Amino acid sequence: MSATTIFCDFDGPIADVSERYYATYRQGLEWVQAQAQLQGTEVAIRYLSKAQFWTFKQNRVPDRQIAHWSGLEAGHIDAFLTQVSCIVNHATLLDRDRVQPQARAGLELLRQCGVRVVLVTLRPPDQVMQFLNQHDLHWAISDLYGMPRVDAAYTNQASHKVERLRAAIATQRRQGYDLRHAWMVGDTEADIMAGQTLGIDTVAVTCGIRSSSYLQSFRPTHLLPDLWTACQKLQQRTILARQRG
CATH class of the missing domain: 3.40.50.1000 (HAD superfamily/HAD-like)
Known part of the structure; x- marks a missing residue:
């Protein structure tokens, strides 16, 4: 043929997929913050703008570094990365793809x-x-x-x-x-x-x-x-x- x-x-x-990945990033940070509050601690989250986040993703900045620049440290970073991996393909987030x-x-x-x-x-x-x-x-x-x-x-x-x-x-x-x-x-x-x-x-x-x-x-x-x-x-x-x- x-x-x-x-x-x-x-x-x-x-x-x-940029909107889904950015929403996943924000929800991951929100989840870490909520978990910390349940444990009686505070996490000072610094949300990157979508433009900042996507530029970092496009240039292969590691997710761990992005999490650190967003205000997370040590164990909180590990929790964030695990949560992101769990939710990134959830149906409610997949609907954000265009x-x-x-x-x-x-x-x-x-x-x-x-x-x-x-x-x-x-x-x-x-x-x-x-x-x-x-x-x-x-x-x-x-x-x-x-x-x-x-x-x-x-x-x-x-x-x-x-x-x-x-x-x-x-x-x-x-x-x-x-x-x-x-x-x-x-x-x-x-x-x-x-x-x-x-x-x-x-x-x-x-x-x-x-x-x-x-x-x-x-x-x-x-x-x-x-x-x-x-x-x-x-x-x-x-x-x-x-x-x-």
């Missing part, structure tokens, strides 16, 4: 060009499908490879992404799809490393949880602002390939 296929991360290129601006337009462009989109994510598949159905984007996805562990997307281990992408590539090839011109599109170093490990071009988008300067250090094939821009570049390449063929 000659249809072009791209492998794409979910959080970052398609889903904007579609990235122009992601829908990019996916529509790919459909017009006959490009297949295969999601490779560390989110559980049912969670992803719920979001796609809720935002009427189910039509844009040809296949989906996710993770059973609900906390994997937050920890974002590169080894997990390599494993998922390897499985996706193997299955797509068995189904007869031509992957000679495939891309891996994502917003983290895990996406870039997975594509590089498995020998496909990588597109790092800077609209997600990593900054442009941080992503550039991993030398992706392309560094672009968002999925829409990536889709435009892919459209141009597809048109040129068809003209040559």
Whole structure:
């Protein structure tokens, strides 16, 4: 089958998770403060603004350091990190995820060009499908490879992404799809490393949880602002390939 296929991360290129992560951060701090008050002590919380918090996340500042800058010390930091891990994928917080601006337009462009989109994510598949159905984007996805562990997307281990992408590539090839011109599109170093490990071009988008300067250090094939821009570049390449063929 000659249809072009791209492998794409979910959080970052398609889903904007910044509001959920910030709400998780604030709720984690509120929980620590409440627990301290129950024990008869006080914690002087300093809430970072969303812009400050997201800049730190994009530049890979450790969560422990973010907690320290927010007024926590020692055991309170450990309690905060545990609480954040427990609540980040709770249904009430997942509802804060939104579609990235122009992601829908990019996916529509790919459909017009006959490009297949295969999601490779560390989110559980049912969670992803719920979001796609809720935002009427189910039509844009040809296949989906996710993770059973609900906390994997937050920890974002590169080894997990390599494993998922390897499985996706193997299955797509068995189904007869031509992957000679495939891309891996994502917003983290895990996406870039997975594509590089498995020998496909990588597109790092800077609209997600990593900054442009941080992503550039991993030398992706392309560094672009968002999925829409990536889709435009892919459209141009597809048109040129068809003209040559």
